[in-house]
Amino acid sequence: MTTERKDDRLWGGRFEKAPDALFDAFQNSFAFDCRLLPYEIAVDRAWAKALQRAGILNDSEVQQTITALDKIAQRAETDPVWLASSSAEDVHHFVERALVEELGPLGWKLHTGRSRNELVPTDFRLFVIDATGEIRDALLALIRAFVGQAKANLKIPMAGMTHMQHAQPILLSHFLMAHAQAFSRDLVRIQNAAVSADACPMGSGALAGCSFAIDRNALARDLGFSRITTNSLDAVSDRDFALDYLFALSGIATHLSRLAEDFVLFASQEFSYAILPDEYSTGSSLMPQKKNPDSWELLRGKTGRITSALFALFTTLKGLPTSYQRDLQEDKEALFAAHDQINDMLAVATGALSLTKFREPRLRAAASNPSLLATDAADYLVRRGVPFRQAHDFIGQVLREAEKQEKSWVHLSPGDFRKISPHFGDDFLQSLSVEGAISSKSVPGGTAETSVLAAIAQLEQNLAQQEKQS
Numbered sequence: 001m002t003t004e005r006k007d008d009r010l011w012g013g014r015f016e017k018a019p020d021a022l023f024d025a026f027q028n029s030f031a032f033d034c035r036l037l038p039y040e041i042a043v044d045r046a047w048a049k050a051l052q053r054a055g056i057l058n059d060s061e062v063q064q065t066i067t068a069l070d071k072i073a074q075r076a077e078t079d080p081v082w083l084a085s086s087s088a089e090d091v092h093h094f095v096e097r098a099l100v101e102e103l104g105p106l107g108w109k110l111h112t113g114r115s116r117n118e119l120v121p122t123d124f125r126l127f128v129i130d131a132t133g134e135i136r137d138a139l140l141a142l143i144r145a146f147v148g149q150a151k152a153n154l155k156i157p158m159a160g161m162t163h164m165q166h167a168q169p170i171l172l173s174h175f176l177m178a179h180a181q182a183f184s185r186d187l188v189r190i191q192n193a194a195v196s197a198d199a200c201p202m203g204s205g206a207l208a209g210c211s212f213a214i215d216r217n218a219l220a221r222d223l224g225f226s227r228i229t230t231n232s233l234d235a236v237s238d239r240d241f242a243l244d245y246l247f248a249l250s251g252i253a254t255h256l257s258r259l260a261e262d263f264v265l266f267a268s269q270e271f272s273y274a275i276l277p278d279e280y281s282t283g284s285s286l287m288p289q290k291k292n293p294d295s296w297e298l299l300r301g302k303t304g305r306i307t308s309a310l311f312a313l314f315t316t317l318k319g320l321p322t323s324y325q326r327d328l329q330e331d332k333e334a335l336f337a338a339h340d341q342i343n344d345m346l347a348v349a350t351g352a353l354s355l356t357k358f359r360e361p362r363l364r365a366a367a368s369n370p371s372l373l374a375t376d377a378a379d380y381l382v383r384r385g386v387p388f389r390q391a392h393d394f395i396g397q398v399l400r401e402a403e404k405q406e407k408s409w410v411h412l413s414p415g416d417f418r419k420i421s422p423h424f425g426d427d428f429l430q431s432l433s434v435e436g437a438i439s440s441k442s443v444p445g446g447t448a449e450t451s452v453l454a455a456i457a458q459l460e461q462n463l464a465q466q467e468k469q470s
Contacts (some may be wrong), residue, residue, distance in 0.1 A: 022091075029325075032333050033091045034083055038122040040091045041073045044124065046222040048110060050202075054213045056112050059304050065110055068097075069103040091123070092116050108372040113214060117236040125197040126223065128245050131192040131339045135378075137348035139187050139252070140466060143459070145354045146180035149173075150456055155448065156360050157271070157367035157434050168375055169367040169434045172358060179262075182255045184459065187466065189248035193467050197241035200225035203230035207323045219271050230246035231395065236324040239331050246310040246335060249342045253306035256345055260300035263289070267293045272362050277355035280348065295352045306342060308332035316376060370410045374399065376437045377428075384423045394421045395419040 019027075048065045051057040056218035057065070072095060088094035099107030150173040160170035183219055200220035203210045209232040210216075216228045229235035266274040276293055284290035316330045374395050382412060397420045402409035405416075417424035442448035445455065 036123040037117040039126040090176040096386040113212040118204040129199040158363040159366040170447040193245040201235035204235040257303040259295035275357040281354035
């Protein structure tokens with residue numbers, strides 16, 4: 001029996017002719033799936049032990065194999081040219097070729113009972129689990145920046161808006177904590193994506209399962225998985241975990257885009273609520289006075305990359321029949337890129353937010369617009385026994401009367417108010433203030449200072465618990 005092979009590909013024995021050169025380059029995935037090399041080697045180590053338990057490899061063969069894998073891992077870390085110059089078809093081919101160079105025919109034994117169809121999702125799941133940890137840490141840093149700004153600017157009022165129109169006075173800290181809460185939900189989605197990925201496909205074979213007595217549960221434990229996949233046919237084609245991760249990243253990107261939109265507006269001369277930090281701004285090549293919010297604009301602009309990665313994978317999966325198809329090679333590049341982009345986006349947002357200064361006089365002036373107290377004026381009437389719908393109508397009439405007289409409604413006479421309703425007392429205008437409007441919203445989750453402080457304390461407690469689990 002010869003150990004010589006014409007082609008060291010993992011599938012070459014059935015073919016007489018070599019692949020067309022253009023097609024070979026077209027189907028080669030090592031340029032991007034080499035990123036999975038640490039996970040491939042971890043799976044190889046665990047598989048060698050699984051084959052030992054199944055009686056396929058003896059103790060000496062396992063030790064030689066693991067020593068060789070360690071050597072490959074070390075060289076890959078210290079010799080990037082080795083990776084860059086490789087003609088390997090994919091990461092699995094790269095490791096097997098390197099093993100055979102180290103061990104001779106023993107290197108071929110490691111692939112006993114397994115398929116690339118199961119190796120790919122196993123490596124990919126391990127990558128996603130680690131990736132969720134990276135993004136989780138970046139999210140925690142961003143949320144901490146929101147908490148820091150909320151505490152530093154606790155007593156500053158601003159004009160809260162709906163429909164991009166001034167609505168009611170709120171605390172700037174309440175606005176900042178609204179964004180913090182959105183990113184806290186992203187934390188949950190990231191954690192759910194990690195749970196989704198936390199199942200080991202090894203032992204599934206190409207589609208039907210493994211012919212050898214592999215202890216799948218022990219193998220999963222060796223790799224750090226909490227459970228095994230339950231159906232071999234599903235396991236080799238399931239990419240729901242990748243969709244879950246990309247969905248979580250898309251949620252983060254969407255929230256970053258909304259934050260960016262707010263800060264682009266706040267930095268404009270029309271709003272002039274925020275002072276852009278030099279470190280996260282740029283200037284104009286023509287206009288010397290310009291200070292542009294490029295960090296926020298780029299964060300807003302890059303969101304499309306993330307959502308497109310999600311929909312690209314959805315589109316790839318939508319027409320596939322059951323079991324593994326080569327189309328699934330398209331699952332990784334977009335996800336890798338989305339992960340890297342979100343990591344950078346979170347770091348930039350955290351830095352820009354942390355260094356932003358707020359113009360308190362401008363914020364206070366906007367919050368002091370009397371029209372923002374219209375709802376509190378209606379509430380005044382409600383406390384005097386007027387049904388809210390009727391109170392709402394009375395205040396609407398007040399505003400209309402002020403428009404007719406071309407003055408602010410707070411400058412109407414007591415007689416003007418009483419003509420509309422006798423429920424307006426002499427204390428009506430004195431009862432209304434920005435501070436009173438804000439402090440009256442003291443329900444949990446409201447904009448009153450006491451409520452905001454409670455929200456900050458609760459979020460800090462949650463963050464501390466999250467960081468303990470890191």
